[in-house]
Amino acid sequence: MTTTDGTIRLTTAQAIIRWLANQFIEIDGQKMRVCGGGFGIFGHGNVTCLGEALYGVREELPLYRGQNETSMGFAASGYAKQWLRQRFMFCTASAGPGTANLLTAAGLAHANRLPMLMLCGDTFITRLPDPVLQQMENYNDPTFGVNDAFKPCSRFWDRICHPAQIIQSLPAALATMLDPADCGPAFIGLPQDVQGWTYDYPEVFFQKKVHRIRRQTPDQVEIADAVAALKSARRPMIIAGGGVQYSRAVKELTAFAEKHQIPVVETIAGRANMLATHRLNIGPVGVTGSDSANAIAEQADVILAVGTRLQDFTTGSWTAFARDAQIVSVNAARHDAGKHMSLPVVGDAKLSLTALSDALDYTAPEDWVSFAREERGKWDAYVAENVKPGNRPNSYAQAIGVVNDLCDPRDRVVAAAGGLPAEVTANWRTLEIGTVDVEFGFSCMGYEIAGAWGARIAQAEREPEQDTITFCGDGSYMMLNSDLYSSVLSRKKLIVLLLDNGGFAVINKLQNNTGNESFNNLLEDCPTIPEPFGVDFVAHAASMGAAAEKVANPAELAVAFKRAKASDRSYVIVMDVDAYEGWTTEGHAWWEVGTPHVTESDRVRAAHEDWESDRSKQRRGV
Secondary structure, three states: OEOOOOEEEEEHHHHHHHHHHOEEEEEOOEEEEOEEEEEEOOOOOOOOOHHHHHHOOOOOOOEEEOOOHHHHHHHHHHHHHHOOOOOEEEEEEOOOHHHHOOHHHHHHHHHOOOOEEEEEEEOOOOOOOOOOOOOOOOOOOOOOOHHHHHHHHOOEEEEOOOHHHHHHHHHHHHHHHOOOOOOOEEEEEEEHHHHHOEEEEEHHHHOOEEEOOOOOOOOHHHHHHHHHHHHOOOOEEEEEOHHHHHOOOHHHHHHHHHHHOOOEEEOOOOOOOOOOOOOOEEEEOOOOOOHHHHHHHOOOOEEEEEOOOOOHHHHOOOOOOOOOOEEEEEEOOHHHHOHHHOEEEEOOHHHHHHHHHHHOOOOOOHHHHHHHHHHHHHHHHHHHHHOOOOOOOOOHHHHHHHHHHHOOOOOEEEEOOOOHHHHHHHHOOOOOOOOEEEOOOOOOOOHHHHHHHHHHHHHHHHOOOOOEEEEEEHHHHHHOOOHHHHHHHOOOOOEEEEEEOOEOHHHHHHHHHOOOOOOOOEHHHOOOOOOOOOOOHHHHHHHOOOEEEEEOOHHHHHHHHHHHHHOOOOEEEEEEOOOOOOOOOOOOOOOOOOOOOOOOOHHHHHHHHHHHOOHHHOOOOO
């Protein structure tokens, strides 16, 4: 209801949604809503007020019906990744367990620095009906509840206790989600009574606003220090992280590497920063990396890390690099730029690479570049043999090779927890820039299908003719498969490669590699399962409306994949893979895991001593 004094009377929920629908962003000269819509499951904590408000904008902000709140959050992250953090989705969940289910998804978005807005029900501010259904009571602090659990895994957190508060809170939440340094999930708790309370909001609050993502100019002193370090290098290397793509700095990265002839390695999040065929792309680095990238990493004397938070899989728990190597870290986030005594360049990757290149009169020694390229050639030969059908029992790598050969270059590939992130990272040959999403920041089982669904929603807005292909193990599928149904309902086709190794095989592998006996990971090794049997995944997928078939080997997989490409609905291809012999055995850096210091097992003791023997290479720092 509009008043005569330039205000409009709305409920809190109506005002939130009206404001959200009027926030735009400019991308490549085109203005579009910064929020692409949302994922929602209604309950008593959000259906009556927020649901009423969302109904009025169902065309402007489409609401996708979720099957599980956790998977809704994963889908929102997949969407944000596909849009390179320039757009986001909201998730709405009811008070209590519905909201609590979003915690894991918030952790994933936080670890991966991804924007996601959570609009979640909360208990009544008045406390008159206290305690209410699904409320957790803290006897000593009545303000403390389930929603407070989101504070450590949100970049922005607020509880709306009065309708006027959103005038300050919503812009602050959006600013956080669009900030390159602070980007991450924003949580807004909406008490059930406050959602429906009215306030006379200034009409100007709802005027259309166009946002642009800030590009921070690097400090010239930091640029000068970085240039001096690079000029001293005899064996320089670039680590290209996911921030390169988020900054839309792929061209600048490539131009920098080519001008100064510096070899490039990629992080897991930075996969698809360069084509596999580029002469300076030396491969993925770290625990799930390549022999080629790790070979130059351990010899590099100056390392230019661009847009990476240098997590332990990238650094081999900080054993992958020489202990005296100088790291120069270009990052929009001050926290990431200063890790492990790095020379920080705090700034946007695109602007920083350009400034560095302009100031740097330097070319890497030819013998160093030749060594790096020779190592990459050896790795390419290994991968070619590793993915070859028939070279050993059915494997992840073989399935990856089949898909790599037959997919369209612009198709998007998704993987997440278990063994597949390592296998995709090591064996996938990038065909086009920005086409790989390996979620390993949080290593979250269940992201594979839900994240792919979110990516497909975004992809349909940009490249509807392309496919989203997700690699999923049987363990992850059993944990969270319901968004296969969502993809069918919403007509957002997925191609799911469901590779069945009979349980949690990658953790069984770690168990065995540390001297332990197989126990409670593979179905056949679970003492509480008297008669193990496999799931009929084809029947299960078909029951959710997907087309599905099982193949016996990679040759049949190739034929089935062509059928999946031609299909107009989600398609699941199931193939059994070996739990023991199918792994990529090369390319791994050391990874720190806790092993028993005291044990009665000779095998465990020997594995512990072997594991600890590499600790001497571990870089000291903060």
